[in-house]
Amino acid sequence: MTNRVYVMTFLVVLTLAALAPAQTFTTLYSFPNGSDGGLPYARLTTDPAGNLYGTTYYGGVSRGGVDFKVGTAGTASVLYSFCMQKYCADGSGPVAPVVRDKAGNIYGTTYFGGGSGGCSGNNYCGTVFKIDTAGKETVLHSFDYSGGCHPSQGLVMDKSGTLFGTTSGYDCSTYGNIFKLDGAESFIILHSFAGPPSDGAYPNYGNLAMDKSGNLYGLTAEGGADNWGALYELSKSGTFTLLHSFIPGTSDGCDPEGSVVRDNAGNLYGTTNGCGSTGNGTIWKVSEKGKETILHNFAGGSSDGCYPYGGVARDTKGNLYGVTYACGANGYGALYKLSTSGRLTLLHSFDYSDGILPIGEVLRNGKGTLYGTTYMGGTYGYGTVWSYVP
Numbered sequence: 001m002t003n004r005v006y007v008m009t010f011l012v013v014l015t016l017a018a019l020a021p022a023q024t025f026t027t028l029y030s031f032p033n034g035s036d037g038g039l040p041y042a043r044l045t046t047d048p049a050g051n052l053y054g055t056t057y058y059g060g061v062s063r064g065g066v067d068f069k070v071g072t073a074g075t076a077s078v079l080y081s082f083c084m085q086k087y088c089a090d091g092s093g094p095v096a097p098v099v100r101d102k103a104g105n106i107y108g109t110t111y112f113g114g115g116s117g118g119c120s121g122n123n124y125c126g127t128v129f130k131i132d133t134a135g136k137e138t139v140l141h142s143f144d145y146s147g148g149c150h151p152s153q154g155l156v157m158d159k160s161g162t163l164f165g166t167t168s169g170y171d172c173s174t175y176g177n178i179f180k181l182d183g184a185e186s187f188i189i190l191h192s193f194a195g196p197p198s199d200g201a202y203p204n205y206g207n208l209a210m211d212k213s214g215n216l217y218g219l220t221a222e223g224g225a226d227n228w229g230a231l232y233e234l235s236k237s238g239t240f241t242l243l244h245s246f247i248p249g250t251s252d253g254c255d256p257e258g259s260v261v262r263d264n265a266g267n268l269y270g271t272t273n274g275c276g277s278t279g280n281g282t283i284w285k286v287s288e289k290g291k292e293t294i295l296h297n298f299a300g301g302s303s304d305g306c307y308p309y310g311g312v313a314r315d316t317k318g319n320l321y322g323v324t325y326a327c328g329a330n331g332y333g334a335l336y337k338l339s340t341s342g343r344l345t346l347l348h349s350f351d352y353s354d355g356i357l358p359i360g361e362v363l364r365n366g367k368g369t370l371y372g373t374t375y376m377g378g379t380y381g382y383g384t385v386w387s388y389v390p
Helices: 002-019
Strands: 024-030 052-056 066-070 076-081 106-110 127-131 137-142 163-167 177-181 187-192 216-220 230-234 240-245 268-272 282-286 292-297 320-324 334-338 344-349 370-374 384-389
Touching: none
Parallel strands: none
Antiparallel strands: 024 384, 052 066, 066 076, 106 127, 127 137, 163 177, 177 187, 216 230, 230 240, 268 282, 282 292, 320 334, 334 344, 370 384
């Protein structure tokens, strides 16, 4: 009788294991550099059919980077190669994610190019661009000193099609700004960062977040009370509020880069790529009233990640997902999950063959599949697009 119970139990375990979905990491595409692009920084964007869209900083016909599409079968295509015009008037060096409208047009920013001059090194100051479904690019705005320079964050679009974004301010004698660009291509600066101690400075990577009322939320890598970074809100009416200043020490992180995500209660979530209890960065939560809670201190080493440049993705249960630039089992970065109970699990450690040094945030679709990019590594060494099925 006892043996029969053991056998039945063993069969039940085997059946449950067979029914459980397999956790699968897949390299969808390795960038060969050349005309297909290389060195992707940013988070991916998807369409209703499941195709993925993004940018690479380098490669393309003129080595100015590309806007690319990876289909559901893993087939990649270049939608546009930047720096095809004289003096890179069409933009060069995109490092930010793109946003897609309902008609299929793609909008984004380039860090260099634009042909407007004014920036040191004759690199020009960057652009806001649109690529239509036929692959035609239109420069919606070229940056110069007067309107900011070198946008390294992506755009967010409201229901009317108005675009909102930031300029980093690096190499421009400013701390950066927040801008909007409406359908008539009217460029308006909504806020110019003033730096410490009461304002932010140098927004970098990721993109802004927008709530249902049209208020904007974001991070700056510097600024705030101690000049180690800030979390802010810009209301729809234009009121700027410094929600939290990051202060080095065991109770806080520093140098926040990337995006924030907001839940239905108004709490904001993100990461810092430095400081925390071990100096390896943190995952944090800031309540609507401005109270910060450290959800995880990255420990580094082989069993944890370190230096998360990107923010987090959040599922309907409140679990958080992201990547770290380094550490993990192989030292090349890791994909992680942070449960609502505060338990961090490494879902995958990058090993060069599937990419290294992920910077951009992960994309999570409605079925729970995670997608992302690595800056380098893969078959040719110039980065990858990957997926993870939990």
